[in-house]
Amino acid sequence: MPLQTRESFVDVLIVGAGPAGLMCGNAIAVAGGVNVRIIDQRPSKISVGHADGLQPRTIEVLQSYGLAERLLREGSQLHMCAFYNPSQTGGIELTARAPDISERTARFPFKLALYQSAIEDAFIDSMAHHNLRVDRPVKPLTIELSRDQEHLRSLSSYPVKVTLARLDATIDTEKLEVVHAKYVVGADGAHSWVRKALGITMDGDQTNYVWGVVDMVPDTNFPDIRNRAAIHSKNGSLMIIPREHDKVRLYVQLSEKDVVDPETGRVSKTKWNPEKILEVARKSLHPFYISPLADIEWWTIYMIGQRVASRFSVEDRVFIAGDACHTHSPKAGQGMNASMNDTHNLAWKIAQVVRGWADPSILRTYESERRKYAKDLIDFDKRYATLFSGKPRTSDNQDGVSHEEFFKAFETAGSFMSGIGLRYGPSVIVNAKHQSCAENLIVGQRMLPQVFVRAADARPVEIHDLLPADARFKIIVFLGSMEEESRLAEINALANELGSPTGFLRRYSMDGQTSSPMFDLITIVAGKKEKFNYLSVPLVFRPHWSKVLLDDTDATGRKGGGAYERFGICSNSITFVIVRPDGYVGMVAPATASRDVNEYFTSFLTLRHCSS
Amino acid sequence: MPLQTRESFVDVLIVGAGPAGLMCGNAIAVAGGVNVRIIDQRPSKISVGHADGLQPRTIEVLQSYGLAERLLREGSQLHMCAFYNPSQTGGIELTARAPDISERTARFPFKLALYQSAIEDAFIDSMAHHNLRVDRPVKPLTIELSRDQEHLRSLSSYPVKVTLARLDATIDTEKLEVVHAKYVVGADGAHSWVRKALGITMDGDQTNYVWGVVDMVPDTNFPDIRNRAAIHSKNGSLMIIPREHDKVRLYVQLSEKDVVDPETGRVSKTKWNPEKILEVARKSLHPFYISPLADIEWWTIYMIGQRVASRFSVEDRVFIAGDACHTHSPKAGQGMNASMNDTHNLAWKIAQVVRGWADPSILRTYESERRKYAKDLIDFDKRYATLFSGKPRTSDNQDGVSHEEFFKAFETAGSFMSGIGLRYGPSVIVNAKHQSCAENLIVGQRMLPQVFVRAADARPVEIHDLLPADARFKIIVFLGSMEEESRLAEINALANELGSPTGFLRRYSMDGQTSSPMFDLITIVAGKKEKFNYLSVPLVFRPHWSKVLLDDTDATGRKGGGAYERFGICSNSITFVIVRPDGYVGMVAPATASRDVNEYFTSFLTLRHCSS
The missing domain is CATH 3.50.50.60 (FAD/NAD(P)-binding domain)
Known part of the structure; x- marks a missing residue:
C-alpha cells in the first residue's frame, strides 16, 4: 500500500x-x-x-x-387478494377474494x-x-x-x-x-x-422453482389486475402484484428445464426475453388476455435459494x-x-x-x-413456496394442491407474512416475568397500536406516533384511575420513588437530577376528557403537557377508548410497559415490582453518572 | 404619466x-x-x-x-371547548367541557x-x-x-x-x-x-366592544390552557385559544373608556402594552395565575366593527x-x-x-x-358577540348571561361557525328541482364526506379526495346495483346517451368524441368488493379504473358502506349528483331527468365545439 x-x-x-x-x-x-x-x-x-x-x-x-x-x-395499496383456479370449461376462474391482511391489529391493514x-x-x-x-x-x-x-x-x-x-x-x-x-x-x-x-x-439449498418477473402497464380483461392475484392453472402458477400508477408486476412460474443451463446448473437468462415470459403467463391466464400497453419496464428470471x-x-x-x-x-x-x-x-x-x-x-x-x-x-417459505408452485388439484390431478389447502395456508400465514406476529424470545432485553399484569401486550411483540386522547387538549393520538425510533426506551406508565382519593397515596409514592436519584429514570443521567435522555415517558390515565385535570398528575409523570394521555374516546366518540381492557391492564393499580426503541415490548411490570424494572435496566444499561 | x-x-x-x-x-x-x-x-x-x-x-x-x-x-387542533363561570367562592370555576365541533358530518371534526x-x-x-x-x-x-x-x-x-x-x-x-x-x-x-x-x-356600525389580544407561551395553573376556553367572570370575559407548539392566544375584554380616545372615537394603542392587557386577564382568571414564560410574541387592541x-x-x-x-x-x-x-x-x-x-x-x-x-x-356575530361580551348571570346580577343561554347559542351556532351549515340559494348553478332523489345531499350545501372502496382494488377512498378544487365539475353517477340483469338495459341506455356527441359529457368538448375537460366523472355502484367486476361497468362510466367505486366496507370492515342509504339515494335506479368545482352540490337528478341536467349545463356553459 x-x-x-x-x-x-x-x-x-x-x-x-x-x-x-x-x-x-x-x-x-x-x-x-x-x-x-x-x-x-x-x-x-x-x-x-x-x-x-x-x-x-x-x-x-x-x-x-x-x-x-x-x-x-x-x-399501490393491496387490500384484497384474489384466488383463481382451473375452471370446468378450461382456463381459470375466480374462486374467491379475501382481505390480503388477516392480522386485525395492523395499523396499516394492507400491503404496499x-x-x-x-x-x-x-x-x-x-x-x-x-x-x-x-x-x-x-x-x-x-x-x-x-x-x-x-x-x-x-x-x-x-x-x-x-x-x-x-x-x-x-x-x-x-x-x-x-x-x-x-x-x-x-x-x-x-x-x-x-x-x-x-x-x-x-446453510440451505437451491430449490427447483424458477420464476420470471415482468413489470409493465398492461392491456387486459383480467378482472383482478388491480388486486393481488394468486393464480393456479393447469399450465403453471402466476402471481399478479399491482404497482404504483397503472403498472403491474407478474411473477410467472417457468419450467426448470427451459431455464437452467444443464452444464452450469445456473439460470441462463440469455435465451429469454420478456415476451417469452409473457407467453407462459398467457397460458396460465387463459381465457383472459394480457399484453403490455407500452415498453416493458423491467424483467428478470431467477431460481429460488433458501x-x-x-x-x-x-x-x-x-x-x-x-x-x-x-x-x-x-x-x-x-x-x-x-x-x-x-x-x-x-x-x-x-x-x-x-x-x-x-x-x-x-x-x-x-x-x-x-x-x-x-x-x-x-x-x-419452504411450505408456502411448495404450495404456491405446486400443481392445482383438478379432476385429473387429485394429488395437486386444493384451493382450500392453499387458502388455509394463506390465512394461517397471515400473521407471519404481515410481520406483526413476530415475537422475540427471552433475552437481556425481553423479560416476560410479569406478563400477567398486561396480558395482551405480549412481551417480545411489537406494541399494539391504540388511539388515546391527550388529557390537556383532547386531541386523539395513535400511541405508535409517540414511540418514534429514536434509540430511546419508552416508559409507558399506566397510572390507572385517579378518581378515588385512596389511589393518590400509591401514585404519589411512585412519583417520589421515580423522582429520586436512585429511581431508574434518573439513575442513568449525568446529574441524577433529571431524567436520562435515553428514556421517554408517557403516562396513561383511566379518566374522562370532560372532567380530568392534567395538572393533577405528579410532575415526574408529565415531562410535557402532551405526554399525559387518557384512555377515552375523542370528542366525536368515534376513536379511542377501551385500552385498559384491551391490553388486559387493571385500572386500580399502576403498570409499567417498557417499549424498546424498535417498538417491541421489552417488559411489563406492576409498580410494586419496580425493583424488577430496575434490574431489567441495570442488566444492560451503563451507570454514566457513576462512571464519569 | x-x-x-x-x-x-x-x-x-x-x-x-x-x-x-x-x-x-x-x-x-x-x-x-x-x-x-x-x-x-x-x-x-x-x-x-x-x-x-x-x-x-x-x-x-x-x-x-x-x-x-x-x-x-x-x-393546534381544538377538539374541546371549556366553559368557565363565576364560582360561589369568588373567581371562576369549570362549568363544563363540550366538543368544540358539534357538526357530525365534518371530515375534520375540530378547529385548527x-x-x-x-x-x-x-x-x-x-x-x-x-x-x-x-x-x-x-x-x-x-x-x-x-x-x-x-x-x-x-x-x-x-x-x-x-x-x-x-x-x-x-x-x-x-x-x-x-x-x-x-x-x-x-x-x-x-x-x-x-x-x-x-x-x-x-353598511353597518362600530360596536362598543373592545378587545386586547396577546400571543405568548404561558406559565399557568389554569387546567384548560390547551383547550379553547370561554371564560365569563365578574371582571370581564376572556377567550383562550391554544396555538402551535406551547403558545396560547388570549382575547381579553377591555373597557371602552380605558381604550377609546374620547376625542377621535378610535382605539388608542399608545397607553397600552401587553402587561396591562395581562393585568386585566388575570382579574378574569382568578384564582388561576398566568404569566408569560418568555417574551410576548405579538399583541394588539381593537374595537369590533360589524x-x-x-x-x-x-x-x-x-x-x-x-x-x-x-x-x-x-x-x-x-x-x-x-x-x-x-x-x-x-x-x-x-x-x-x-x-x-x-x-x-x-x-x-x-x-x-x-x-x-x-x-x-x-x-x-351580533347575537354571539353580545352573549360573549355580556356580563355573566350571578346572584347579584340576574340580568346577566347564564351559562345555559351561552351554551345553547354555542350549540345552535355550531353548524354556522364550522362553515358546514352554509347553503347557497337557488341560482343558475344551484338547482334543487330534483332534491327528492338524493334527499340528504342538500343542493347548495357542500358534498358530504363519505368513504367508498375502489371497485378494482378495494382501496378505501374519501369521496372528498376525488373532488379536488381544479375548476372542473364532478359528475357522480350513482349507478345502483348491477346484480339484477333487469337493470342492465337502463344502464346501457344511459351509457349510449352519455356517449353520444349530444350528451352533456361530450357536447362541450372540442370534437364531440371525448369527454369535455371541464368534467370529471365518478361512478358509484351498490356492489360488494368480493364479487364485483369493475370491467362490467360500461366504458363511458369508467374513464380510468380508479373512478369506479363501491358503496361497501373496506377489507377490515371498519370503513365505508351505507352511502346510498345515508344520502337517501335509491339503488334500483340511476342518480346524478353534480358537484361544483368548489365542492358544493349544484344539482341532483334521476337519470330519467337527464334532459334537466342538460338544461342545467346549457344555462351557463359555452358550446365550444359549435362556436369554434
Whole structure:
C-alpha cells in the first residue's frame, strides 16, 4: 500500500446502500451522537425493478421514522387478494377474494407495492436532513478484525480495519483509504463481500422453482389486475402484484428445464426475453388476455435459494444483515421487509453502545433475535413456496394442491407474512416475568397500536406516533384511575420513588437530577376528557403537557377508548410497559415490582453518572 | 404619466396577498390556463400574529387544494371547548367541557389554530409549483373600468386599467406600469383601496366592544390552557385559544373608556402594552395565575366593527373579497375563514369564464352567494358577540348571561361557525328541482364526506379526495346495483346517451368524441368488493379504473358502506349528483331527468365545439 493512503476513523461503517444498509444508516443518523458512514460500490442507485412489497409491520416501522406517509401516497395499496383456479370449461376462474391482511391489529391493514427506488429515496432524503450521504462508488478491498481481546472489549477502540477503493478516483493517491471502525455492518446483498471475507457460510439449498418477473402497464380483461392475484392453472402458477400508477408486476412460474443451463446448473437468462415470459403467463391466464400497453419496464428470471448464514456477527464488531444473511422466495413478499427489519433491530443497539448508554452485551441479541427469525422465514417459505408452485388439484390431478389447502395456508400465514406476529424470545432485553399484569401486550411483540386522547387538549393520538425510533426506551406508565382519593397515596409514592436519584429514570443521567435522555415517558390515565385535570398528575409523570394521555374516546366518540381492557391492564393499580426503541415490548411490570424494572435496566444499561 | 410607462396585459389581477388574495391566486393557478398576477404593497409577508383559526369547512376546502395535511401537522387542533363561570367562592370555576365541533358530518371534526403566516406559506409554496409568485412591494395608484358596454361584454377585451407603482424601484422609469386586466380582485383588507377607489360603501356600525389580544407561551395553573376556553367572570370575559407548539392566544375584554380616545372615537394603542392587557386577564382568571414564560410574541387592541360592503362587484369585472367586504368580531373565529371562502367561491368562476368554458353570467353568483353569507355572518356575530361580551348571570346580577343561554347559542351556532351549515340559494348553478332523489345531499350545501372502496382494488377512498378544487365539475353517477340483469338495459341506455356527441359529457368538448375537460366523472355502484367486476361497468362510466367505486366496507370492515342509504339515494335506479368545482352540490337528478341536467349545463356553459 502506498504511503499516501488516507486513514480515517468512524464509529460505524455500513457497506451497501440497499434497503438494509439505508435503514441502518438512517436509523443511526436519526439516533444522533454517532459518527456513521455508508458506502456503496454502484455509481448510482437503482431506478426500476427489484423488490416491491412492504408488509404491514414494515410500514409501521417506516412510520416510526416518519417515512410512511409519503410512501403511502406513492405506492399501490393491496387490500384484497384474489384466488383463481382451473375452471370446468378450461382456463381459470375466480374462486374467491379475501382481505390480503388477516392480522386485525395492523395499523396499516394492507400491503404496499412500490418500486424499491422510492423506498430508498425516502431514506436518502431523511439521511440528508441528518447530513448523511451515501459515499459512492466505493468498494471494500480488505477487512481485518483485531484479535486482541482487550482491544475488542474496549469501548474506545477501533478494532475493525477496512481498506476502501474509490472507484471514480482520477489520481491513484486519492483512490485508497484505510478506515478504522468501531463497528461494521455488511448490508451488501446476497453475494455479500463482507460475508465471504469473514468466511461465514450459507446453510440451505437451491430449490427447483424458477420464476420470471415482468413489470409493465398492461392491456387486459383480467378482472383482478388491480388486486393481488394468486393464480393456479393447469399450465403453471402466476402471481399478479399491482404497482404504483397503472403498472403491474407478474411473477410467472417457468419450467426448470427451459431455464437452467444443464452444464452450469445456473439460470441462463440469455435465451429469454420478456415476451417469452409473457407467453407462459398467457397460458396460465387463459381465457383472459394480457399484453403490455407500452415498453416493458423491467424483467428478470431467477431460481429460488433458501439459505441462512451460519452466523450474523463476528465478535459483535462486524455484522451482516439483509440478503447477506438470508435468501428466500419472493412469493410471500418478505425480502426487502426482512432486510430492513434486520437493521431496524440492530441500529439502535449499536447507537446505544456507541453513545455509552448500553453495555455491548445487548449486541448479542441481534443474532439471537434475527437469525431465529430468518430460520423461521425459510421454514415458512419452504411450505408456502411448495404450495404456491405446486400443481392445482383438478379432476385429473387429485394429488395437486386444493384451493382450500392453499387458502388455509394463506390465512394461517397471515400473521407471519404481515410481520406483526413476530415475537422475540427471552433475552437481556425481553423479560416476560410479569406478563400477567398486561396480558395482551405480549412481551417480545411489537406494541399494539391504540388511539388515546391527550388529557390537556383532547386531541386523539395513535400511541405508535409517540414511540418514534429514536434509540430511546419508552416508559409507558399506566397510572390507572385517579378518581378515588385512596389511589393518590400509591401514585404519589411512585412519583417520589421515580423522582429520586436512585429511581431508574434518573439513575442513568449525568446529574441524577433529571431524567436520562435515553428514556421517554408517557403516562396513561383511566379518566374522562370532560372532567380530568392534567395538572393533577405528579410532575415526574408529565415531562410535557402532551405526554399525559387518557384512555377515552375523542370528542366525536368515534376513536379511542377501551385500552385498559384491551391490553388486559387493571385500572386500580399502576403498570409499567417498557417499549424498546424498535417498538417491541421489552417488559411489563406492576409498580410494586419496580425493583424488577430496575434490574431489567441495570442488566444492560451503563451507570454514566457513576462512571464519569 | 411619462412616455416610458410600461404596459402589460393580464387575465386576472389580484390586489393583496393575504389569505383571500392567496386563496384566489392559488386556485386560479391550480385551475390552469389563466394568466394571473398577484401584487401586494408590503415588502414582505407577515410573520406573527393576525388571524389564527381554521374552521372545519375551511380545512376541507384547503384539503381540496391538497394543502390541509401540512397545516394539520403544524397547527393546534381544538377538539374541546371549556366553559368557565363565576364560582360561589369568588373567581371562576369549570362549568363544563363540550366538543368544540358539534357538526357530525365534518371530515375534520375540530378547529385548527395556527399563525396566519403558516397558512400563507402553504399557498405561496403551492403557487410556486404553478410558477406564480407574489409581486411586491407593488401598490395600485389608479383603477379605471371601461364604460363601453361592448367592451365590457366582450370575452377578449381587457376593460380594467390599473396603474401600479413599484415601491422598491430604483429608477423612475421602472416605477410605473399600466396593467390592462380582464378581471381584478380586490383582496386588500379592511381598509381596501380597491373598494374605496370604486366608491363602494360599507353598511353597518362600530360596536362598543373592545378587545386586547396577546400571543405568548404561558406559565399557568389554569387546567384548560390547551383547550379553547370561554371564560365569563365578574371582571370581564376572556377567550383562550391554544396555538402551535406551547403558545396560547388570549382575547381579553377591555373597557371602552380605558381604550377609546374620547376625542377621535378610535382605539388608542399608545397607553397600552401587553402587561396591562395581562393585568386585566388575570382579574378574569382568578384564582388561576398566568404569566408569560418568555417574551410576548405579538399583541394588539381593537374595537369590533360589524359591516358589509353594499356591493361585491362592479360590472362583474372588478370584485372585492375578504375583509374588504366584511368586518366582524373575531370571537367566532370566522375572519380568515370567510375571506378564504369568498375567493374559493370566486376563483373557479373566473377561471371557467376566462378559459371559455362558462358564460360570464355565472360571475353574478359570487355576489349573490357571498354577500348573503356575509350578512348572515354579521347577524350571527351580533347575537354571539353580545352573549360573549355580556356580563355573566350571578346572584347579584340576574340580568346577566347564564351559562345555559351561552351554551345553547354555542350549540345552535355550531353548524354556522364550522362553515358546514352554509347553503347557497337557488341560482343558475344551484338547482334543487330534483332534491327528492338524493334527499340528504342538500343542493347548495357542500358534498358530504363519505368513504367508498375502489371497485378494482378495494382501496378505501374519501369521496372528498376525488373532488379536488381544479375548476372542473364532478359528475357522480350513482349507478345502483348491477346484480339484477333487469337493470342492465337502463344502464346501457344511459351509457349510449352519455356517449353520444349530444350528451352533456361530450357536447362541450372540442370534437364531440371525448369527454369535455371541464368534467370529471365518478361512478358509484351498490356492489360488494368480493364479487364485483369493475370491467362490467360500461366504458363511458369508467374513464380510468380508479373512478369506479363501491358503496361497501373496506377489507377490515371498519370503513365505508351505507352511502346510498345515508344520502337517501335509491339503488334500483340511476342518480346524478353534480358537484361544483368548489365542492358544493349544484344539482341532483334521476337519470330519467337527464334532459334537466342538460338544461342545467346549457344555462351557463359555452358550446365550444359549435362556436369554434
